[in-house]
Amino acid sequence: GAVVSQHPSWVICKSGTSVKIECRSLDFQATTMFWYRQFPKQSLMLMATSNEGSKATYEQGVEKDKFLINHASLTLSTLTVTSAHPEDSSFYICSARMAPNTEAFFGQGTRLTVV
């Protein structure tokens, strides 16, 4: 199956700094990528949907200015958590899809801890 890689797998940062998480589709071109957030022992909550070359569509309640999403190419999307705070600590997972009506493939996730 198709492979989606996230980097880094885990990151610790100081409060107030920004962190960038990368999501790459390694063997296919992803027209759409999705970013999810998962709190401990909870389900995945969709944060935003990004289509290559256009602005991301954010879910209700997700701060656009805090979670910056860029999908500049068909194989790379990035999520930047700006001015991170301890409450942003979470597990962030991306998924990528080749086209509508096709399966989305998930990355292995990034554990963010803000101290």
Add this chain to the structure above:
Amino acid sequence: AQSVTQPDIHITVSEGASLELRCNYSYGATPYLFWYVQSPGQGLQLLLKYFSGDTLVQGIKGFEAEFKRSQSSFNLRKPSVHWSDAAEYFCAVGGTGGFKTIFGAGTRLFVKA
């Protein structure tokens, strides 16, 4: 609006016993349905998916699921559970036209010896 309900927060099954995890969905058209498994601190692994055709879907690791349109359900089953099956299981629904995938709350499976 799309929604997914997994009624059981956690289930405990004896090793070797059969398993059924419940999933009900709400979607206005023909849904795409998925079951994923997640081990602690890990990403998601797709167990199986239903897009169309045969309503009984076979997946990896001996899992299967049956799509029942009349009941809006997509329950996951396994005839004999192994200790290594202990994990969190998520049911998800997506749709045509590029709709996003929505996840249920998850069911934590515990396996006792």
